[in-house]
Each structure stands twice: as C-alpha cells, then as structure tokens.
Amino acid sequence: MENKIQSFLQALGKPLVVFFMRLGNLTMFIGQSLYHCITPPFYFKLLGRQFLDIGFYSLPVVGLTTVFAGMVIALQSYTGFARFGAESAVASVVLISVTRELAPVLSGLMVAGRIGAAMAAEIGTMRVTEQIDALRTLSTNPFKYLVAPRIIAGIIVLPLLVFIGDVIGIFGGYVIGVYKLGFNPANYINSTLQNMETLDIVSGLVKAAVFGFIITLMGCYNGYRSRGGAQGVGEATTNAVVSASILILIFNYIITELFFAN
Amino acid sequence: MSETKIKITGLRKAFGKKVVLNGVDLDVEKGESLVVIGGSGTGKSVLIKCIQGLLQPDGGSIQIDGEETVGVNEREQNRLHSKMGMLFQGGALFDSLRVWENVAFGLIENQKMPRKEARTEAVRVLRQVGLAPDVADLYPSELSGGMQKRVSLARAIATKPEIIFFDEPTTGLDPIMADVINDLIIESVKGLGATALTITHDMASARKIADRIAMLYQGKIIWQGTVKELDKTENEYVRQFINGSSQGPIKVEI
Numbered sequence: 248m249e250n251k252i253q254s255f256l257q258a259l260g261k262p263l264v265v266f267f268m269r270l271g272n273l274t275m276f277i278g279q280s281l282y283h284c285i286t287p288p289f290y291f292k293l294l295g296r297q298f299l300d301i302g303f304y305s306l307p308v309v310g311l312t313t314v315f316a317g318m319v320i321a322l323q324s325y326t327g328f329a330r331f332g333a334e335s336a337v338a339s340v341v342l343i344s345v346t347r348e349l350a351p352v353l354s355g356l357m358v359a360g361r362i363g364a365a366m367a368a369e370i371g372t373m374r375v376t377e378q379i380d381a382l383r384t385l386s387t388n389p390f391k392y393l394v395a396p397r398i399i400a401g402i403i404v405l406p407l408l409v410f411i412g413d414v415i416g417i418f419g420g421y422v423i424g425v426y427k428l429g430f431n432p433a434n435y436i437n438s439t440l441q442n443m444e445t446l447d448i449v450s451g452l453v454k455a456a457v458f459g460f461i462i463t464l465m466g467c468y469n470g471y472r473s474r475g476g477a478q479g480v481g482e483a484t485t486n487a488v489v490s491a492s493i494l495i496l497i498f499n500y501i502i503t504e505l506f507f508a509n
Numbered sequence: 510m511s512e513t514k515i516k517i518t519g520l521r522k523a524f525g526k527k528v529v530l531n532g533v534d535l536d537v538e539k540g541e542s543l544v545v546i547g548g549s550g551t552g553k554s555v556l557i558k559c560i561q562g563l564l565q566p567d568g569g570s571i572q573i574d575g576e577e578t579v580g581v582n583e584r585e586q587n588r589l590h591s592k593m594g595m596l597f598q599g600g601a602l603f604d605s606l607r608v609w610e611n612v613a614f615g616l617i618e619n620q621k622m623p624r625k626e627a628r629t630e631a632v633r634v635l636r637q638v639g640l641a642p643d644v645a646d647l648y649p650s651e652l653s654g655g656m657q658k659r660v661s662l663a664r665a666i667a668t669k670p671e672i673i674f675f676d677e678p679t680t681g682l683d684p685i686m687a688d689v690i691n692d693l694i695i696e697s698v699k700g701l702g703a704t705a706l707t708i709t710h711d712m713a714s715a716r717k718i719a720d721r722i723a724m725l726y727q728g729k730i731i732w733q734g735t736v737k738e739l740d741k742t743e744n745e746y747v748r749q750f751i752n753g754s755s756q757g758p759i760k761v762e763i
Contacts, residue, residue, distance in 0.1 A: 373603075376599055376601055377597045377598070377599060377601035378601050378602075378603055378604075380558070380563050380595075380597070381595070381597055381601040381602075381603070381664075382603075383561075383562075383563060383590065384561060384563070384590055384593060384594070384595045385590070385614050385618060385619060385664075385668075386587045386590040386615065386618065387614070387618045387619070388583070388587075
C-alpha cells in the first residue's frame, strides 16, 4: 500500500516539478524582456522593421477577417432577432460585437498565426545555428536586440491594427445592413453613432495591446528556448502559435470580466 | 616566464545526470595558440562556452588576466566579451545582415564606430582573409561554405580581440580549403598578437596551428604538451586518438 502511494506521488511529482520549472523559466524570461524593453540602448531600426512586419503586412489579413466578421454578425443578428421583432438592433449589435470581441480576438488569433510562428521560427533558427551565442560574444544582449523590439512593436501595433479592424468590421456590417437587409443608410449610421460608447472601443484596444504582448512573448520565448535543429524549431513554432492562441482566449475572458462584470 | 591569460581550475559542468566536464585544469599562456583535441561529444564545445560565459559552470574557476569570470554580472560579462572573438563551428553569421554588417557588427554595436567608417574597416578585414570587396554587399546565404568560414573569421578578428576562440574551424571543408583557413588563423592570430584557443578533432589542423596541445577525455585534461611531445608520448589514449584507431583504451559508445 505504501509503495503504491509512493509511486503515485512520484508520478504526480515529476510533471509538477517540470511545470513549475517551466513557469519559473517563463517568469524570468518575462522579467528580463520587460527590463530590456524599458532600458537603453534602443534599436530603432529593428523596431521599425517589426512595425512593418507585425503591423503593415498584417493589414490585409486583419481587414479580411474583420470585414467578414462584421458582415456575418449583421446577417445573423438580423435573421435571429427577427424572432423577437428586434431587427432594428442590428447596427448596435454589430458595433458592440465587433469593437468589444470580434476585431480584437480574431485579429489577435490571425496575427498569432502569422507573426508568432514567424518569430519563433526566426529566433529558433538563430538559436540552433548559434547566432544567439554569436550576438552575446559580440557584447550584444539578445533580449535587447531580438526580444525587446518585437515585444514593444507588438504592444503598440496590435491596438492600431484592431482600431482599423473596428472601422472595417463596422463597415462590413453596414454594407450588409444597407444593401442586403434594406436599412436606410442614414438611419443605420445614426444608430451606430448614437450607440457608440468609448468603453466598447477602449476595452477592445486594451485587449489588443495585451494580445500583442502575448503573441510576441510566446513567439520569442518558444524560439529562444528551442533546441535540437530543424525539429526543435518546428516544435517551437507550433508551441508559439498554440500557446498564444489559448492565452488570447483566456485573457480575453479575464479582461472582459475586469471591464464589464461589476 | 610569460603570463597566464586564461587559468581554468576544477571546472565542472553537467547537463542533468550527464557529467560533461569533471574537473578541468588548464592554463593558456598569453600569446600562445593552444589546441584542445578530443573525440566528438567529449565536451570541447562546452569547455569554450563556459570560458566565454555562454554557459554557467556548476563549479570551478576561470580566470582571465587574473580576474575571476564565473558568476560575474552582465556588465562585466560584456566587458569580457569585448576582449574575445569567436569563430563558430557553423559560422553563425547573421543571415538577415549583409556580409560587411556581419563583420562590422562588433565595431558598430560595441565600439560605437560610425557605420561608414565601420564599413571601410570591414572591407579591409575581409581583404585580409582573402575576400574581394564586392562580397561585402552579399548576404551570407549567397556564399559557399569556405567563404562563410572566412567571413566568420573576419567577424571574429575585426574587433582586434585579445583572445580568439576557434570552434572546429576546419570541419566541413575540403583539405585544401581547411589548410587555407589554418594559414589564415595563424596569420590573424600572430598579426593581432592574440591568445588563441582552438577545439578540433582534425589532427592536421591541430598540428599546424598549435603551439601546445591538450587532450580532453571523460571530462578531464588527460595530457598536454607541444606538437613534438605529442609524437613521442607514451600515453595510450593520445596515441590512439592521433592515429585514429578504433582499437585501444578509448571505447566508442555506439
């Protein structure tokens, strides 16, 4: 009996130790990353490149995702609300769901796939080909040179992307509302503007900033810790995208709760 | 008596249960070229990574110019790194940067040299390792293996370091190119008056560039001496290694 308990505890203990080791590693990684984000020297040229990579080149993806999200919400809410005779609420439903949820979450997930994977692959390859060691032997801190520009860019760029996504998503709803469902354009716009509240948009942008941090952090962390050649880099890439996506969904709930559940 | 540049005593490093370095004692004199030989997976790379502070040793001491380097903070570490240059086994060139930016990296980032000046200097060093100036604007992926080694060597010596590490400098090159790299290593080390620490299992290369040779086996330095002494040694481990025989006291785990 005693032996059984012992082996049970052992079986439980090992994953637990590994879990806390990982958690500790991640915490230290976050600490170091943030420290190097706020202390000079800053690499503005590298920051610029990240703005372009994360922001500008993600525009088509974010635009497409949000325009269709806005369109489908308009259509769904119209047909769904017809049961209660509440079709007139379409404009405000589109507004609220796009700004609070759809634009930040969908953009976050899309950018996680696009950017998180690319970052993990790039930094992972640099790790396994000893380029990160080479940086250090040239007296350059890899956190400062590789991680900080990506995280700073992620935190700043994602809200901008999501703001653009808000506009495009609402426009998508408008197009369906006016051209398919037969709303009067002026009424639709009026109803959108009247129901617009700062908190809806701000909460979405705060989410975006947090998601930007999560995506870039997971990309850098998994890349930085990758081991063992091409296979290791592949694993890092997968882990970066999966962990970022899950964390986005978890933090989406937490932030919503903080903002709206009084 | 010349002074000791690097003094290693009782250096230990293990990864999990696998003990890689088990009490390494090794001195490198100023201005000498020491080559550490040893089989694959005997911890040669771990040894130089510990000396450079890229890996944290579990125990022991490493002194450079009489200063302890184990467990120093990041600023100290950076100051130490500015004394060192390293030629990585795979080159480890930054593939997002052009050749000249690679060579000038330490000059720009560490010595804060203006870019224009750094470029001129990079082209000069590239010529020194036998590369034409038009290579400077290419990316590393556009170069052959031998050329990448040369660029990597140029990057290692561009900052005029006091200590240069060479990690398997001739691995993956044909014998002629390997000899060219050996000559370049000798030239650049002598030219700078630097101290060189090389790890390799290429005996031809070791004989050529070494003032002194040390052999690492099972986490310890089991033999050291000059190239002349190497040929006369009675040490069976060393004899087996330099003769490249599968028969002898060193058992290869398959």
